[in-house]
Amino acid sequence: MQKIVFSLAILFSLSLFSACSSNNGSTRTDHIAVGVAADFDYLNPLLIQLSLSREVCALIFPTLVKPSYDTENGSIEFLPAAAETWEFSENGKKAIFHLRKDMVWEDGEPVTAGDFKFSYRLYADPRIASTRQHYLDDLLQDPEGNIDFDKSVETPDEFTLVLNFRAPLAPAIVLDHFNDLMPVAQHIFGQIPADEIRMKAAETPVIGAGPFRVKQWARQQKLVLESSSTSVLPHPAAIPMLSFVIVPEYTTRLAMLKSGQLDALVSAGGINPKDVGDLQKNSPGIVITPVKNRYFDSIVWLAIDGERYRESKEIRPNVFFGDKRVRQAMTHAIDRQAIIDGFMGPDHATIVNTSLSPAYASLTDNSLRPYEYDPRQALSLLSEAGWKPGPDGILRKNGTKFSIALAAPAGNPRRNYAATIIQQNLREIGIACEIRVDENLVFLKSQNEFRYDAALSGLAAETLPFQLVIWGSDFENRPFNSSAFQNSELDSVISRLGTPLGENENAALWKQYQQILHEEQPRTFLYYYDELEGFSNRVKNVQVNLLSTLYNAYEWTLD
Template structure:
């Protein structure tokens, strides 16, 4: 009886825990553009404007969230999510694997692969490709940023060409999610060492792909063009080509949209929404929840930001509510930590944003020894001014505007923030190299919650903990939370995790924001979801004028 109850609990937990339901369609303005009553047409081209280029076509080396969105055109994962992330027997649906089976003790899961799928060069996609990709992801020479997803995987072995089994060290909540990844073509890299893979031509010219499209051309920093993959093993997409034009300037992106040279722009400035809707009846606005949050990251190796009092003072000296109200027009909300409010199972709603309190901020700075000794308006200590460089990227006017407001707020409490605006890929490279003092950036959170990559100290060496934050209490809570299957117990663990970060302020958490995209209303069949607009691009089609 006890064993059966435990098994039932595990089944429910493994398909439900750490996933959340998106807002209903009635809450998402323009979240669908399905055109179901119209006859679907094949052919045509969709041109999108994007703010920055992809860093790598190889999942092993890419560090950009929008890179994953672009690679969906080219590469299939072992599984994929149901579009609404609601429990329908499972939150996953088939992709490379048509089904999967857990062992009775949930320490093993076997994936059963589709047998009719081929790479674009005609070679069958097999379990050997899955094993190869897994082995490279755990190879320390590769330095895969998401390596921690395999912490609980003990072994992976091929049963036959179309069956592969993963064995786990222990039962935990995210088993299926953590073996869901983009699969690479083993035969392309058969004679390539891990050391050689980072500079392999495939990273810039992936000539062998598995997705609905293949790469026709890539002009770095200028243009990406996809065309249909004739070897794609599922229903063929309706659209012949997708073209992405890299246009860093936001005004130029909107101009291209208004003139019709592009048909889709993501991350429209919220202040433009009303005028776009009013003056451009040919456009639909897609406004829907995202999993993104923006933050100021403090480099914890910097002498200033080692001190928690300084970090808390920075947060309390910035009027984050004013930034949200002035820049986002209702499409963003203040953020208190790395857990999205939509994750109701473990979002700690008892925590409220730290207040905007310049006097308390000054008091904390004085406590840390910073006073205005020479009466010039800038705090100083031992002959040095309280000054630092705040970086952000040139292709986000919202971040630049926020940085300007932050600079003005900090000046009021005697802090000099020097703004440095750089290209996005330059900022990412500098962040990875720890070549910064503070920066405004953002994270797009995963569907399932596992903060290891960003917040665990082991991810400093290989992962996304690029602010070098190390807190033994946070490490312990993450380790415990990942292992805890009881829903109520895990909730309290993740509550405490948020409370420790709230007190420590390793980031100044700024805001969570909605997706705000604009699309030509002739493009039909679009379904949005929290990770971006291209979720079902295979089903899009263009209505004839």
């Protein structure tokens, strides 16, 4: 099946580019083609979970503000987008946004504050099951504990949006979270019952107001965007068309970039570090741009009995990873440096022991003892937890063999390489480990349903506010907490970090945040790695940064 998909992608690419060439045979200048490893989960901001899907949606739908990363001081500021200006009350419980008055959906209907309020109701609706549902938890509530949208989200006129919170919130939290809650068009989604939005996602028209609009989406093959002539957010895209070609096989993607069939490889479809030297020597027309400190890989250890939870919602410890000593042992057992040296190289990855990005060096707790590669210590911890070698050398506890499947997504050479090292490391300490590779969307769905005891997974965890939504004991409503990790102390720290704080208290709480994760190891945090994006030097005006690979894709042009 995968070979068929590869062939379809290549055929599409060839036909696309021949169609885009002018009659006199000159090189195309009106269409940028980007190669990616896997398809998008949704093009509906209510439903997205994948980071690249979020980036594409931000090119199609309005965003409240535009985050900007300052590489010199490592800080994020927010610039106008749908909101021209905004202000916060002194007590931190109110935010007022003044919207542009010239925004229109691509079908000509105006974008108003009512669209934002309507969309917030949908994000909060449990029938939608949005991964960002909990972003709205701080809004004013009614006596029954439900969000009181009439009081918490006010629209005194079509272009003023007022948010009222039940407790003080830091401005950065408000701007980050509500910027992620991209609105959908009320005149479209108001006609669809909330409990049908997810099931009708494939047939619902994608109507946005951003610089691009959807021209065509052929699942598992291609997504073609075209410049939206009516957009003022900030303007119609400079390039007439931008396409994403789904090519799961890395070597095929790379060959297509070298031949000029693709103009870029990005995100999980980016450049393998081992190919950098050859490309620099033999393909001078390819520019390699690293995105540093944005992405981390990890092994998610499921803390609960997933099958029992799916059947009855009963929370029981996972037979393997419910004990933190076992999770600590796993981190000691895995040779993370060997993975880095063998695949990325020491210049392109940094070992970490929590989810916090190395970009925030001023907040890093350097006093934490690193988890060194130490199989003896791993065995000692496992023994303390009751796991002893059986006659076949496999660890056992109360008659249960320590035998697991390590799940990984297809089409990701970095994680595939890591999986083989991890499998070998675990077998060396008496754990039977088989590798299970699933198609990307199947992998994501299975993680969300707690079907994997162990999964090689990662996140784009680029902002401090996003760090606060990865974790939460209410894991049913925290889909990024795919380990179902519960810790009341961490919940309290996260809650306090969302409020206005002085510099010293903020730094102290971030250190406490790291100390809890370091001790508990709900994931084995492998490393933050450089995502190497490859662009043809014909693609101009490209900015990639900690926040986004497609950060200014609406400014891209092609020579």
